[in-house]
Amino acid sequence: MERFRSVLDAFNLGDLRYRGSKYTWSNKRSSPDFIKARLDRALVNPGWCSRHPDVLVEVLAARSSDHKPLWIQFSARHKAKQGPRTFKYKACWNLDSECKEVVQAEWMKGTAGMSALGATMAKLDWCKQALYSKNPNNLEETQEVQEEIDHLLEMEDVQ
Incomplete structure (x- = not known):
């Protein structure tokens, strides 16, 4: 770890801003042996931050790993x-x-x-249209579920 920290210092690397749960790893054990930590990080230097001031990392929910994935989120201007x-x-x-x-x-x-x-692209588009028309509220439902997951993750961080 000492060598790793010296590389961070040599290249002036630091954490990118984040939102959501600050913890990216857990041992998935029950209390009292439960441990969670912020192990995974997105590292940038000050020059990169000044060129991309609206960028942050979102800690997402883990589906099958003990590490939560990181999503680098650009501003609406970049989107x-x-x-x-x-x-x-x-x-x-x-x-x-x-x-x-x-x-x-x-x-x-x-x-x-x-x-x-062209045929593959057309078929994918037809599938997309048919699936979304089958359940037009799918996007809203997905957003609602993600908001609930985010809320639960925030509660997890408070405990």
């Missing part, structure tokens, strides 16, 4: 430059048997005259 948000299949859709049928039906649609890439 606007990224373009449209890409579609991501949600794992919760695996629990709904109708979703499998929806995806299969959309994937079987004809794509004559399209390139392989």
Whole structure:
């Protein structure tokens, strides 16, 4: 650790601002042997911070690891430059048997005259539209669940 700290000092590296739970690791044991710590960090130098003043790290909920993932969050100003948000299949859709049928039906649609890439992109778009139209409140529900997770993580930090 002493060598690691000397590298941090030599390159003037420090923690990026964070939000959410400050703890990134736990031993997942029950009391009184329960331990949590802030082990995982995003390190930057002052020059990087001055060029990116609105950036911070969000500590997300861990799903299967004893380490919580870190998400580097840029400001809305940076997000606007990224373009449209890409579609991501949600794992919760695996629990709904109708979703499998929806995806299969959309994937079987004809794509004559399209390139392989064009056909794949079209099929993904059709799947996205069909899945979101099946449950138009999905995005709102996902945001509500994430807010509840964040609330629980904050309560965990108080204990």
